[in-house]
Amino acid sequence: MSFIRQVLLVTNMNLRSILERSGSSLVIIVGIAGSVAVMVSLLAMAEGLSSTISSTGEEDRVIILRDGSSSELSSGVAMTELDTVSSSPGIKSIDGEPMIAGELFAIIDLKKKGAESTSNLPIRGVQPASFKIRPEIEIVEGRNFTTGTAEIIVGKGANNQYEGLEIGDQIKVRDSFATVVGIFSSNGNVHESEIWADLAAAQGLFRRGASASSMILKLNSPDSFDEVGLFVESYPNLELKVQSESDFYENQSSGADLIKVFGQVVGYIMAIGAVFAALNTMYSAVSTRLVEIGTLRALGFKGTTVLLALLIEALLLATIGGLLGGAIAYLLFNGYTVSTLAGGSFSQTAFAFAVTGEIIQQGLTLALFVGFIGGVFPAWNAARRDITEALRSI
């Protein structure tokens, strides 16, 4: 009889008795499922936030802020500066027009659905070119605003999270009103948490005169980045900072890293607790089966066979726990949308939890690790036992 067959036989015997010991086996499964579920949910939250923010940036788009500003909110550029930059080489043209736009970024406060106090949400004044530069913007309901009017369109995320942002609703800015005429999607990136308006109208609403917060432009190719950089530098009176859109948004996602570290730390600490629980269960599983183990050994089964079979049992229970935990996290949270304060903008960004394959894999690794540590010591202990001593415990 081959070694592997022996191991499988003993494993099979062990597994058949699991049902009899369902209470204590459940302890392993529940303990591990809990740890995995928690870690997977926290990592899914971090993943959702960071992918929402970083997916906003594209390599071939450039964002230009006032030199010294790290966010659009603290930045300001004059429309005359925009005219100067638009003659730079490296900018992609469409129908003879360079793809560059000035955008105004401000915040307004509205009530979130079900909330008592108000939260900040960003409003972006855009030019027609903004839509060409960002083809991901798509009107999903209603229509786009008419240039030159106080009409606004609302991102899907903002529409879900805030009160009074349905089509036909009006929002008050100072003594003027702006009417919602459409709802847009943007592939799930941060713009879905924004309100968009016509730049000229926004300048009026916010009394900004002929200025914007930032410029956005599309490059011929990502390699053209230096051409724009050099062009801006060649004008000593242009105090502007040129950076690729992907770098800009990458810098804003530090909050996600924090959640990730937090999730991992809490997950690992819980796993330690689960290891103790698993050890407990496996030790008592071994001690109630000492006679069987002794009998097997007396029949000629090797110590290693017994060890491996017990280890396989622990790992199997751990896998079930891990899968269960992953499934719970997936069912409860995948796609669940929340919002949080985004870096640098003092306003809310909505994002959805993303339970990815990689995160499930991390959870399963944790489960197997707990199963291994929890199984190997009791199994080792059982395999080493003296046959006579084990049989005597009858």
Place this chain on the structure above:
Amino acid sequence: MYWTLVKIGLIRKRLRTFLTIMSMFVAFVLYGSLNTLSGLFTGSIEGLSADNIIVMPRYNMLGKLPYSHVNYIETLEGVEEVMYMDFLISDSIESMMEGVAYAVSPNFFDVYDRFEATEQAILALKSNPNATIVGQLMADQKGLRIGDRLNTESSSLNIDGTNNWSFEVVGFYTAKQIKGDELGAIINWPAFDEARMSEKGTLGTIMVKATSSEVGEKISKQIDEQFMNSSYATRSGPESMVAAEMAGEIADVELIVNSILLSVFFTILLVSSNTLAQSIRERTSDIGVLKCLGYKDNIIFISVILEAVTICFSAVLLGLLVTALMIPAIEIMSGGILEDTVSISLEIVLGGFLIGLLIALMSAAVPAYQALRLRVVDALREG
């Protein structure tokens, strides 16, 4: 008598007792540390008062307000004192100071009693246009002494056309409650405004001290209505409310983290109470023997419960002890920002023991009662 029985129960299977305590201990470390950390947020909000009103730019928190707003607010009824500040934001990591210098109105230290500095330092700040009072914590970290120069580069242009700013340290300030507030430098607004090229006459924030918190609410409304249609619309509210709102902005995430932690706790507790119950169930025959020997039912029952309580309380005690040991480590890692702000409150300790007691009762009572109700013969037959 109880103790003998409890002791025998505990050492009957030492390994299991140890493992049970350890898995519960982990849960209580999480309980202690996370509760202590979340106390941080509320702790910092408690330090702020309701009769201080903050006035900020409405549509851009990093925007500016004109000095004329101060003149208007000073005329309002119920206003005791108006302070204001602007920010000199340094943008160079090479500069000696990272972060922000606060350019404050001359009456800042008189009104804002959360911040304290010596009389001498405050006088020097008003008379010397290049003076700065730096936070005690920052001074400690950077080894600053009186007379040292603090250099920084900022996006604000200096009147000499450069981005370089240099200040002379004339004293140190301390902040009550929130140690992290000591990581800054305070300069004199009139001198700063004189020395800058752009944005002259503007402020970042205006703070109003009202005669009472009720009056404060009225004044907030009045200010916002006055400037509603100006180019510099404002958003006003009590300092405590503004801070609470800012904390509320991350509330969604906090809610989720909290609910996840709740599930952490329940998982581990479910697991350990199951083990605890199991160990008592296995002892049915022992209990039969004890009954034979003449032990009274209630004595056995109580000692079984006491055993569970001992295990749970050991876990709580260990967990809170480790939390207490972690606090200095967290404070060191935070670079002193959290110094004196984190501590395990009595509520957390009591709560921990209460939870421990509940688990002990819930997991031990039913199996212990079942074991007692068995007749001696049946109980003995079980073994």
